[in-house]
Amino acid sequence: MSAVQQNVQTVDWHSDAIKARRKSRYAAETRLKAYGLIAIVFALGFLTILIGSLTVKGYKAFEQTVVSVEIDLATSGFDRDKLMDANWKSLVKKALLEVGGAESLKKKEQKAYLDMFTDNAAYLVRDQVIADPARLSGKSSFVIPLSDPFDQLAKGEISRDTPEDQRRVNDRQIAAFDQLVAKGVVSKPFNWGLIFNADSRFPELAGLAGAISGSFWSIVVCFAISFPVGIAAAIYLEEFAPKNRWTDLIEININNLAAVPSVVFGLLGLAVFLGWFGLPRSAPLVGGLVLALMTLPTLIIVTRVSLKSVPSSIREAALGIGASKHEAIFHHILPLAMPTVMTGTIISLARALGETAPLLLIGMNAFMTSTAHGVFDASTALPTQIYIWSDSPERGFVSRTSAAILVLLAFLVLMNGIAIFLRQRFERRW
Amino acid sequence: MNMMAETTTEAKQVQPMSEPSFKMLGRNVSVHYGAKQALFNVNLAVRQNTVTALIGPSGCGKSTFLRCLNRMNDTIDNCRVSGEITLDGQDIYDAAIDVVELRARVGMVFQKPNPFPKSIYENVAYGPRIHGLARSRADLDQIVETSLQKAGLWSEVKDRLNEPGTGLSGGQQQRLCIARAVAVSPEVILMDEPCSALDPIATARVEELIHELRSNFTIVIVTHSMQQAARVSQRTAMFHLGNLVEENDTDKIFTNPDEQRTQDYIMGRFG
Numbered sequence: 001m002s003a004v005q006q007n008v009q010t011v012d013w014h015s016d017a018i019k020a021r022r023k024s025r026y027a028a029e030t031r032l033k034a035y036g037l038i039a040i041v042f043a044l045g046f047l048t049i050l051i052g053s054l055t056v057k058g059y060k061a062f063e064q065t066v067v068s069v070e071i072d073l074a075t076s077g078f079d080r081d082k083l084m085d086a087n088w089k090s091l092v093k094k095a096l097l098e099v100g101g102a103e104s105l106k107k108k109e110q111k112a113y114l115d116m117f118t119d120n121a122a123y124l125v126r127d128q129v130i131a132d133p134a135r136l137s138g139k140s141s142f143v144i145p146l147s148d149p150f151d152q153l154a155k156g157e158i159s160r161d162t163p164e165d166q167r168r169v170n171d172r173q174i175a176a177f178d179q180l181v182a183k184g185v186v187s188k189p190f191n192w193g194l195i196f197n198a199d200s201r202f203p204e205l206a207g208l209a210g211a212i213s214g215s216f217w218s219i220v221v222c223f224a225i226s227f228p229v230g231i232a233a234a235i236y237l238e239e240f241a242p243k244n245r246w247t248d249l250i251e252i253n254i255n256n257l258a259a260v261p262s263v264v265f266g267l268l269g270l271a272v273f274l275g276w277f278g279l280p281r282s283a284p285l286v287g288g289l290v291l292a293l294m295t296l297p298t299l300i301i302v303t304r305v306s307l308k309s310v311p312s313s314i315r316e317a318a319l320g321i322g323a324s325k326h327e328a329i330f331h332h333i334l335p336l337a338m339p340t341v342m343t344g345t346i347i348s349l350a351r352a353l354g355e356t357a358p359l360l361l362i363g364m365n366a367f368m369t370s371t372a373h374g375v376f377d378a379s380t381a382l383p384t385q386i387y388i389w390s391d392s393p394e395r396g397f398v399s400r401t402s403a404a405i406l407v408l409l410a411f412l413v414l415m416n417g418i419a420i421f422l423r424q425r426f427e428r429r430w
Numbered sequence: 431m432n433m434m435a436e437t438t439t440e441a442k443q444v445q446p447m448s449e450p451s452f453k454m455l456g457r458n459v460s461v462h463y464g465a466k467q468a469l470f471n472v473n474l475a476v477r478q479n480t481v482t483a484l485i486g487p488s489g490c491g492k493s494t495f496l497r498c499l500n501r502m503n504d505t506i507d508n509c510r511v512s513g514e515i516t517l518d519g520q521d522i523y524d525a526a527i528d529v530v531e532l533r534a535r536v537g538m539v540f541q542k543p544n545p546f547p548k549s550i551y552e553n554v555a556y557g558p559r560i561h562g563l564a565r566s567r568a569d570l571d572q573i574v575e576t577s578l579q580k581a582g583l584w585s586e587v588k589d590r591l592n593e594p595g596t597g598l599s600g601g602q603q604q605r606l607c608i609a610r611a612v613a614v615s616p617e618v619i620l621m622d623e624p625c626s627a628l629d630p631i632a633t634a635r636v637e638e639l640i641h642e643l644r645s646n647f648t649i650v651i652v653t654h655s656m657q658q659a660a661r662v663s664q665r666t667a668m669f670h671l672g673n674l675v676e677e678n679d680t681d682k683i684f685t686n687p688d689e690q691r692t693q694d695y696i697m698g699r700f701g
């Protein structure tokens with residue numbers, strides 16, 4: 001008895017040693033909190049810098065300087081049935097000269113004056129009239145974008161203080177531009193063309209519609225393949241496969257594949273889909289296939305983890321009342337795992353959306369001036385479009401590159417938003 | 431009670447074969463988890479419309495044996511079962527046996543309440559639905575109501591059948607699980623420590639329930655509570671270190687067991 005009593009420690013909870021110890025424990029806690037806070041501030045800071053610099057560089061691309069020009073089509077004498085072949089060039093040229101009062105200038109000066117407007121002005125007018133033939137019967141006004149140097153001038157990117165021989169617009173052109181401004185026909189509306197136009201050689205006309213459609217179809221293909229295949233593979237491996245050397249080997253390989261650089265998948269796609277199967281180059285179908293290969297391992301891993309995280313009591317509950325394995329999986333386990341699978345899928349797709357290297361390898365950096373209407377139409381994708389534009393010398397593409405990145409980021413945010421929305425909806429069902 | 435008196439003599443010989451009143455019969459049941467043997471040649475009979483209690487110290491293989499009876503052990507990768515277990519004279523480990531049907535006939539209630547994260551109604555209706563036991567929605571409603579009534583839960587939940595089953599209290603959840611098991615009209619119900627997570631009142635409620643269920647079902651229950659075994663069961667089987675020590679009328683086991691080990695365990699001297 002006494003031996004036991006001797007072994008019982010008495011603690012003086014108010015001793016200095018214990019107090020000091022307690023203090024240092026609290027200090028450790030405070031430090032941990034501080035580290036966490038610093039980390040978050042860092043992360044947010046970098047995010048702000050990224051978005052901030054993109055916005056500063058890119059916001060100007062969201063406006064486009066345009067001129068509205070009155071054109072009287074009633075006097076043009078164009079044949080309603082042969083609009084495609086009509087002489088739009090001279091008609092539009094005349095109207096453009098008129099608006100700036102430049103009809104009386106010499107040929108060479110006229111040409112310098114016309115440089116102010118986009119080269120494609122005639123086609124823009126033609127397309128608008130074809131879209132709305134009622135305009136043939138009267139006077140109506142058309143919106144013509146200014147060409148890139150004058151767009152930049154209007155936005156202050158080209159300074160009037162630069163010596164004339166060092167800037168892309170000469171003093172006479174500036175004078176003509178100022179005259180148009182004074183006339184009140186110049187404006188800077190929101191640049192819908194950035195979203196709804198396809199790519200173009202001319203920055204003032206270049207837009208992301210082609211890239212967006214290409215990315216859209218690629219992601220559709222990627223999802224249609226990787227989602228069902230990934231889930232099926234994960235279910236098989238997690239619920240049905242025997243645990244032996246072969247399944248271990250498969251598991252190791254899947255984990256390794258998830259770490260393979262995407263450019264390798266691009267090379268694989270080039271060799272297999274283009275080389276052996278002879279699928280068309282630059283097609284979103286091939287892009288989607290390659291992206292699916294790339295996302296599959298991640299998706300399988302995410303799905304397996306989420307299947308594993310469903311408590312086994314649920315599985316036993318289902319099996320215990322005579323549900324078959326298939327019913328236990330599809331009625332109980334998979335629905336419970338679905339929120340995580342959804343999140344994983346959308347995050348994988350978001351990663352696929354931003355993937356550039358494999359798409360470059362299978363030629364999805366083609367210069368296409370039309371949008372893709374299906375998975376076989378050659379096109380670019382958002383990241384490859386960014387790549388192309390960032391490589392273009394024209395001034396207008398600098399801000400457009402940043403703007404395109406912002407658009408891509410907006411899509412990523414949208415996808416993550418959908419992921420959160422879906423997850424919450426699924427969770428509410430339980 | 432006099433039924434027990436009648437059976438006392440024959441229970442002494444451990445494995446009376448092919449009696450019509452034996453619902454399930456285990457012969458030489460051995461179970462391995464990988465290289466580790468968890469059960470050694472267990473011979474145990476489960477009688478029709480009787481509550482059989484499995485008792486014994488922790489880790490002695492009670493759950494393992496219970497899970498053999500509806501082949502729940504199939505879901506454990508490295509688990510191997512040998513010997514023979516019959517249900518109404520039919521070997522349940524026979525290749526011809528459909529395990530889905532077996533588990534519908536031999537239902538199970540687990541130690542931890544495990545309702546599906548769905549509505550109370552869906553929890554009970556799920557079994558009848560997958561087995562096609564209801565011909566109409568009204569039929570199904572009826573099954574759900576009777577099952578919940580049998581589980582003594584109806585009056586508490588009848589106004590909130592569409593609320594999630596996971597929102598109930600622990601005791602209610604366990605009764606919901608019993609209702610879920612009852613809803614498929616099994617012949618045998620296996621219960622693995624069904625009251626271990628419950629307070630005394632909920633426990634009393636479940637025990638009452640087991641009493642009532644006995645007239646329609648054959649029940650095997652694992653329990654760590656000697657009082658509970660004495661209260662609810664007519665037959666008791668004592669396990670120790672993977673062996674069946676003895677199996678007899680509950681009265682006999684608790685008053686005058688044949689084996690010293692049983693005596694010691696019941697008196698709380700080990701386990």
Ligand SMILES: Nc1ncnc2c1ncn2[C@@H]1O[C@H](COP(=O)(O)OP(=O)(O)OP(=O)(O)O)[C@@H](O)[C@H]1O
Pocket residue numbers: 463466468486487488489490491492493494495506
């Ligand atoms: N899944 C498993 N894998 C490996 N060994 C297991 C597994 N389940 C049980 N065992 C082992 O089998 C033996 C019997 O376990 P069992 O769960 O049947 O005991 P029990 O009598 O139910 O105990 P308790 O009263 O604590 O629930 C134990 O030694 C345990 O370690």
Ligand SMILES: [Mg+2]
Pocket residue numbers: 492493494622652
């Ligand atoms: Mg147990």
